[in-house]
Amino acid sequence: MALIDLRSDTLTKPTDAMREAMFRAPVGDDVYGEDPSINELEARGAELLGHEAALFCVSGSLANLLGVWLVAERGSELVCDEQAHIVRAEVGAHAALHGIQTRTWASPDGVADPAVVERIVADRAAHLVATGGVELENTHNFGGGTIQPVESMAKIAELCRDKGLGLHLDGARLANAAVALGRPLSDWSKLATSASLCLSKGLGAPVGTVLASSRTNIARARAERKRLGGGWRQAGILAAAGLYALDHHIDRLADDHAHARLIADIIRAKAPGAVAATVPTNIVVVTVPDAAAVVAGAKEQGVLVSLLNATTVRLVTHLDVTEAQCREGAEVVAELLA
Ligand SMILES: Cc1ncc(COP(=O)(O)O)c(C=O)c1O
Structure with a gap:
């Protein structure tokens, strides 16, 4: 996988x-x-x-x-x-x-x-x-x-x-x-x-x-x-x-920002309030009931996200992830929060 x-x-x-x-x-x-x-x-x-x-x-x-x-x-x-x-x-x-x-x-x-x-x-x-x-x-x-x-x-x-x-x-x-x-x-x-x-x-x-x-x-x-x-x-x-x-690689950061907004939209649709109203750059911080469970659950499905603390996970977009991968990753996390 x-x-x-x-x-x-x-x-x-x-x-x-x-x-x-x-x-x-x-x-x-x-x-x-x-x-x-x-x-x-x-x-x-x-x-x-x-x-x-x-x-x-x-x-x-x-x-x-x-x-x-x-x-x-x-x-x-x-x-x-x-x-x-x-x-x-x-x-x-x-x-x-x-x-x-x-x-x-x-x-x-x-x-x-x-x-x-x-x-x-x-x-x-x-x-x-x-x-x-x-x-x-x-x-x-x-x-x-x-x-x-x-x-x-x-x-x-x-x-x-x-x-x-x-x-x-x-x-x-x-x-x-x-x-x-x-x-x-x-x-x-x-x-x-x-x-x-x-x-x-x-x-x-x-x-x-x-x-x-x-x-x-x-x-x-x-x-x-x-x-x-x-x-x-x-x-x-x-x-x-x-x-x-x-x-x-400076101008292309705009793509990472668009991918982060896409991730935020997908998660918000399943878990309103889990993500801030605006995601200005390439980092999406998600508030969850059990961050360790979300990190482990996403990993089982091939998606790696960071644990920031007991109730927060972080997804970061970058040069090595495509729009399709961001969409797929966000759907996995959103499903775990639904
Ligand atoms: C805001 C900020 N400052 C400094 C650093 C430290 O950079 P490095 O990992 O290259 O030591 C990081 C690393 O992620 C960071 O996010």
């Missing part, structure tokens, strides 16, 4: 054309700054994200680790959403490796309300933990691929500037937000002190995330990456996949 894998957009495999680009990539030693493919990707990443410089990192988690470290000192706190990837899914890295703790706000769908952020950052005094910075995630993974509007991010960025705080944007899926709203990625990322963009999610590269910031910050992040063992050598083979993804 051929599996329909809707667990994550990280599951995509490089296409033949991407592999060809990787095969032909000019490479050099990146610790010496001599890998032409990495240098090109970092220049492209900086331009795309509206910053002076960028750093090619092995993962979104490493880019977040460095981006958060740029804005928050050891012993300080980072303020962010309680369902943020950095809080739930980075194995405590920010505390364990950089001594940064988080203080979180709650939101229904991961979209930050500037008034809530203002209230939480106002709470500062010499005897309290110093607030180092603020973090936003766009699109928001556990929130259901939701988009932080540029206008509200601008208010939060202004607040950070007024309070002397840094702002890190986890833009793992920022390209999805940009395509969904027809805006350049930099509309969001230039508002942040540091911003990431993953190449290995919906964009379909096997590995890699770019982190963008000022020239000074990226030089600091490059040294810290090396300290963490993340300096790499002829990784231009991987950067070439990223460059290919930027050239060929």
Whole structure:
């Protein structure tokens, strides 16, 4: 039985054309700054994200680790959403490796309300933990691929500037937000002190995330990456996949978004209220009575979905699933909920 894998957009495999680009990539030693493919990707990443410089990192988690470290000192706190990837899914890295703790706000769908952020950052005094910075995630993974509007991010960025705080944007899926709203990625990322963009999610590269910031910050992040063992050598083979993804896989994210809306419609028809009224990008979060039973039941029928918590499953559309497979996968899940 051929599996329909809707667990994550990280599951995509490089296409033949991407592999060809990787095969032909000019490479050099990146610790010496001599890998032409990495240098090109970092220049492209900086331009795309509206910053002076960028750093090619092995993962979104490493880019977040460095981006958060740029804005928050050891012993300080980072303020962010309680369902943020950095809080739930980075194995405590920010505390364990950089001594940064988080203080979180709650939101229904991961979209930050500037008034809530203002209230939480106002709470500062010499005897309290110093607030180092603020973090936003766009699109928001556990929130259901939701988009932080540029206008509200601008208010939060202004607040950070007024309070002397840094702002890190986890833009793992920022390209999805940009395509969904027809805006350049930099509309969001230039508002942040540091911003990431993953190449290995919906964009379909096997590995890699770019982190963008000022020239000074990226030089600091490059040294810290090396300290963490993340300096790499002829990784231009991987950067070439990223460059290919930027050239060929951004616009097609609109297909993934249409497939996610199709999945949501099919599930809603059988289980009204199980899915949010709008599904803005490529992630469908479904509220169910027993998530483990739905994951197991779908798997028996060849459909893989993720368990987010006891009552939530997640379906993610991507490059390697067709419209027909999304339809079939959604029908299996919908039937289990009917
Ligand atoms: C929003 C978000 N940020 C960061 C990451 C981390 O990326 P990586 O798995 O490459 O470390 C993920 C991974 O799924 C994510 O969804």
